[in-house]
Amino acid sequence: MPVDTSKRGRDVSSAVETSRPTAPPAMVTEPVSASRRALLVGGLVAAGGAAVAASRAQSQATPDPMAGHAMPGGAVDPYSAHDSGMAHGNMTMVGQVDHARNGFDPTAMLTDWEIGRTEVLPDGRTLRTFEVDAIDVEIEIAPGVFFPAWTFNGRVPGPALRAKEGERLRIVFRNLGSHPHSMHFHGIHSARMDGVQGAGLIDPGEEFVYEFDAKPFGCHLYHCHALPLKRHMHKGMYGLFVVDPDPARHPEFAAVAASRVLGSPENAEWQELAMVMNGFDTNFDGENEVYAVNTVGQAYMNAPIRIDKSRPVRIYLMNATEFDPINSFHLHGNFFDYYDTGTQLTPTLRTVDVIMQCQAQRGILEFSFADHEDGLYMFHAHQAEFTELGWMGFFDVREAGA
């Protein structure tokens, strides 16, 4: 178990302060309101003369407005503000999300793979059955901020479905929500099973069974394909769909493939984490107010992800962010190999520390902290805006049991 939930709530503010990325320039979304006070535009130079008037007024128009404003506690210098408790470590949300009320915990979600139930078909193949319900739930996405979500199985992202290459999959989908929904899988399947209109898009109260083979192997996703797509996606209807490679089919990379098969002895060496980058447009204006990985903003700041430094780490990463064309992942103090879409057993990119994913793009990250000092290693989107609106976290790297 790579995750130690008892670490939740530890004070990491000092670390935040030292490793905080540079703030972006102020985003001015509205024209600067000069308002009626525009009459007082500065920069007008003294016309000379008018001795008293000029010199008095000039002292208010001086380029250093702090000069005339004695502050309690001395002059104001925002750059020295760290002394007055105004540290950049204050860049955080206030309060804690009640995960119990939400019904899902971002820390538990990292390793909570949905493997369904299996049975052997007459031809010897494995039939794997998943049950997924569409449910309307109000979830707390940032401390005190509630979002009317549409979910798969009551959680956002939906259950991380995991199967093995070549298996027959059966997904029993029930729509218990208030709108038509579907499950559209990114995989290889027939048009009848595509989850679009006329192919498994069902009304509230209805049920549909999707059936196809698990292929190709890789790190995939599913999402609701009801229209309007943007609304159905950003309301929370997406999840990981991971197909593990069958080592028997890839003899040249059998060991690599075996390490990716959930439950195998080779796989047990790895610490695998399921991460879905997402965002929430809480006021429905087409821009996200909160960004996160696994829904809850800054969840892994408050509860750093426990990493046993002696074992390698593998992240199944998917971008489900709406409205912003791309999202990214940056790891501090380390580099990783990246398998785009996870459909190959050799890395697409070797030794990188930032990768970007467009909407619905996904891939596998592999790295190790074996030779590192213990400590908190940050990871976040390298769009600083996303970072500061919630998409950042920590790996708490230590020896096992330390």
Next chain:
Amino acid sequence: MTDQTQHSRPPKTRLLLVLAPLAAMLGAFVWIASLDPLRGFNNGAPPVEALTVERTILDGSGISLRVRAGGSEAMVVAQVAVDDAYWTFTQEPAGPIARGEAVWLRIPYPWVLGEAHHVNLLTNTGATFGHEIGVAVSTPSPTWGQLRLQAVIGAIVGLLPVALGLMFYPAMKGVGRRGMNFLLALTVGLLAFLLIDTISEALELSAEAAAIFQGSAMVWLSALASFLLLMAIGRWRGNPEGIALAFYIALGIGLHNFGEGLAIGGAFAAGSAGLGTFLVLGFALHNVTEGIGIAAPMLRARPNLWTFAALTLLAGGPAILGMWAGSLAYAPQWSALALAVGAGAILQVMVEVSAYLVRQNADRQAALMSPVVLVGFLGGIAFMYATAALIKI
């Protein structure tokens, strides 16, 4: 029912007749509140939310915002983001903000001198309320040095021009009837400009205030009330003229200058601008005519020197008070109210100066439309409009 029958009712009966509908009203309210017959209209929509930022303070501890809630239910500010970064904050007093209630949000954000910042308030329902800080400068605090400096600016903008205008009095003293008509018409003209200017500024300010203050209605009604009240007071003992009329003009102009001081002080506090010398001189020139206007109705009287001092103080002094009020306790609804009262006062003196002008002439109505009067009136407006161009940028 005649007055006789009403008067003949015993007091107890009359009290009962008042209490009965009051009791019925109370009962109806209790019934509606307890049975909630409007429940059927509940369509699952989230509550209406409104937040108004009334005051912004930037200092060594970061950014402080005074926000007033105007939602259909108590509101909760869940998170605060500055420049698209979630930031810690404290709320005083803490807890949900009831309708009409105002709280302080203290955000320890290292703002950057001279740059713009955008504060976004995120409520528990996910609604957002943005607040723009156009130019971040340290908010003035009420120290002696600061107050003195503002008093100097107020004096230049308010006292100095009125005093200079009044100094034309000896020169004006000798004018004949036509000259007198011209000067009075000039006074009405400049007052007309001030009236429009004051009303539009009051309306603009009131639009920034929380909806609960009903800005537009507040401005028009308080202007009307102040006009009627001042008319009644002014005509308590006959038509005001001479020195008395001069004092009414000074009062109206003083209230306008209070608003002008508020504007300068408020702009200063909001950091939306520095104050250039050129601008201050523009204000002074703009306001010189005010002194001439005050002097005009006194040409037939014999005011002493103290009268001039008092008139200067009444017309120009409020600019200093406005500077202080504007920079230290700025809230759009109160500024709008002050300006609206000023507008009523200006209208009152317009009426009285016009009446005085008419009374001065034997041919009454004809004088009002004489070329001299029209030229004076339009000249007053044109001069104010032209000098206002110096200060509106």
